[in-house]
Amino acid sequence: MAQSQSGNHKQYFFDKFGLTERVLERCLGEALSAGGDYADLYFESVASTSIGLDESLVKSASHGVSAGCGIRVVSGERTGYAYTDNLSADRLLHAAKTAALIASGPAKQPVVGFKETVAAPSLYPAPAFDMDTDLSAKLDLVTRADRTARAFDTRVTQVRAGYSDELRRILIAASDGTFASDTQPLARLNVFVLAKEADRTSKGTSGGGGRVEIDFFQTEKTPEHFAREAARQAILQLGAIAAPAGEMEVVLGPGWPGVLLHEAVGHGLEADFNRKKTSAFAGLIGRSVASSKVTVVDNGTMPGRRGSLHVDDEGSATQETVLIENGILKGYLSDKLSARLMNMPHTGNGRRESYQQIPMPRMTNTYMLAGEDAPEDIIRSVKRGLYAVNFGGGSVDITSGKFVFSASEAYLIEDGKVTAPVRDATLIGNGPEALKYVSMVGNDLALDEGVGTCGKDGQSVPVGVGMPTIKLDRMTVGGTGSR
Known part of the structure; x- marks a missing residue:
C-alpha cells in the first residue's frame, strides 16, 4: 500500500x-x-x-x-x-x-x-x-x-x-x-x-x-x-454619508470582496447545480461568461488556508481547478457522483459538514487571479463611482444568477480620488453578466484573513475567498443618498 x-x-x-x-x-x-x-x-x-x-x-x-x-x-x-x-x-x-x-x-x-x-x-x-x-x-x-x-x-x-x-x-x-x-x-x-x-x-x-x-x-x-x-x-x-443609488462604476478592493465572486459565480459553477440544470452557468462550458481579463480558480492546496484540504471528504486529493480562463468557462467543481453522471473530470471537491451528511460539490479557496493594473491607476480611472472594501451579508439566486450584497465599508470615488465613506451601500447584479463589465484587474491579489464559512443545502464548511482590486464599468448600487 x-x-x-x-x-x-x-x-x-x-x-x-x-x-x-x-x-x-x-x-x-x-x-x-x-x-x-x-x-x-x-x-x-x-x-x-x-x-x-x-x-x-x-x-x-x-x-x-x-x-x-x-x-x-x-x-x-x-x-x-x-x-x-x-x-x-x-x-x-x-x-x-x-x-x-x-x-x-x-x-x-x-x-x-x-x-x-x-x-x-x-x-x-x-x-x-x-x-x-x-x-x-x-x-x-x-x-x-x-x-x-x-x-x-x-x-x-x-x-x-x-x-x-x-x-x-x-x-x-x-x-x-x-x-x-x-x-x-x-x-x-x-x-x-x-x-x-x-x-x-x-x-x-x-x-x-x-x-x-x-x-x-x-x-x-x-x-x-x-x-x-x-x-x-x-x-x-x-462619519459615513448615505450611499448614492443608481448604476455606476464600481471598484472592489482586494481580499474579502472575493466573497462576491464566491456567491455570485462560485456556487453556480458547482457541478450538481449544472447537472440538474438549475445553474445560470449550465451548458456554457467553452463560452464567454466574463471579461477576457478574468481568470477564476478554486484551489484546495494552499498551505494554511481555511479552505485547504489534503483530501476531500470522499478521500480524493484536492487540486487547483481553473473555472474561468480569460473569460471562457472551462469547467465545474465536482464530487465523485457528479463526475460520473456528467462524464467530466473529478476535481476533488466532495465536501460535507460532518459524518451526518452526504458529500456534495463545494468550493475550497476560490479567487480571481491578479492582472497587470496598478490599484492606484484603477481608482484614478473612475470619474464618479463606488469603492467597496469590505462586505457583510449577501444572497444569490443560483438559477437566475442574481445577487445582492451589502458593503460594510465603502467610499465614494470622485475625480479619481477616494473621498467620503458611505453607509448602507448594496451591490445588485447578475453573476454571469457582472463579470463581463470587468475592465481593469489589479496586480494586488489577496485572500481573506480566514473567516469564510459557506452554506449550502443546510451544510456549512470552511472556505477561502480572494481577488485583486478590480473595476466594473457598470453595476447597480442601492443606497439612500443622491448622486
Whole structure:
C-alpha cells in the first residue's frame, strides 16, 4: 500500500476505535449487498473548543468531542445514507445495511485491498495533541482583543470577542479502492465592535485564522491586529454619508470582496447545480461568461488556508481547478457522483459538514487571479463611482444568477480620488453578466484573513475567498443618498 502524508493518520481510528481493514471491507460488502454502483465509509472524530467574551466577561465557553461514521450507497442517481455515533462493528454493519436499502439487484463485491490516496505535501500542521490543552492561552487572546478595541477610541461602547478551534480526524474507505485519512486543524478569532456618537451607532467586525495552531495568533495575526481593524471600521462608519443609488462604476478592493465572486459565480459553477440544470452557468462550458481579463480558480492546496484540504471528504486529493480562463468557462467543481453522471473530470471537491451528511460539490479557496493594473491607476480611472472594501451579508439566486450584497465599508470615488465613506451601500447584479463589465484587474491579489464559512443545502464548511482590486464599468448600487 502506498504511503501518503494524509494516510499516516489512519492509525488513530484503528487504535482508538478498534477498526481494521477487514471491518471496513465487511461494511462495504454489506453496503453493496443489495446492489448499488458504489459505497463509501466516512469516519470522523472532532475535538472542539470555543470561548466568547462580552462586556469584558467570559459569557460562553465550551468543549466538545464527537465521533461517528456515515455510510453511503449510490445506485444510479439515487443515494442511500445512514450514520452512527457508535463505531462498533455491529453498529457499523447495521448502518451499512440501512444505507443499502436504496439499491435493488444482485450483491456487488467491493474491492478487497485498498489503494491509499497519495495527497499533496503537508499543507497544515497535524498536532499530536488535542487542541484544548491550554484554555488559558485562548482566553488570553480574547481578553487582549477586548482590551485593545476598547482602548482604540472613547466612542467604542461594546466589544465582543470569540475564539474557536477544532481538530478533525477523518478516515475514508470506498468500494472503488479509495483509502485516505487526514488530521485537520482549524482555528479562528473574531472581534465585533459597536461605536456610538450622539444618536448614531455603527459596527465593525474583523477576524481571521485558518488551518493553523494557536501560535499563529501570537506571531502572524495578533488579537490586537483584529481588534484595531474592527474598531477602525466602527469609528469610520460614524462619519459615513448615505450611499448614492443608481448604476455606476464600481471598484472592489482586494481580499474579502472575493466573497462576491464566491456567491455570485462560485456556487453556480458547482457541478450538481449544472447537472440538474438549475445553474445560470449550465451548458456554457467553452463560452464567454466574463471579461477576457478574468481568470477564476478554486484551489484546495494552499498551505494554511481555511479552505485547504489534503483530501476531500470522499478521500480524493484536492487540486487547483481553473473555472474561468480569460473569460471562457472551462469547467465545474465536482464530487465523485457528479463526475460520473456528467462524464467530466473529478476535481476533488466532495465536501460535507460532518459524518451526518452526504458529500456534495463545494468550493475550497476560490479567487480571481491578479492582472497587470496598478490599484492606484484603477481608482484614478473612475470619474464618479463606488469603492467597496469590505462586505457583510449577501444572497444569490443560483438559477437566475442574481445577487445582492451589502458593503460594510465603502467610499465614494470622485475625480479619481477616494473621498467620503458611505453607509448602507448594496451591490445588485447578475453573476454571469457582472463579470463581463470587468475592465481593469489589479496586480494586488489577496485572500481573506480566514473567516469564510459557506452554506449550502443546510451544510456549512470552511472556505477561502480572494481577488485583486478590480473595476466594473457598470453595476447597480442601492443606497439612500443622491448622486
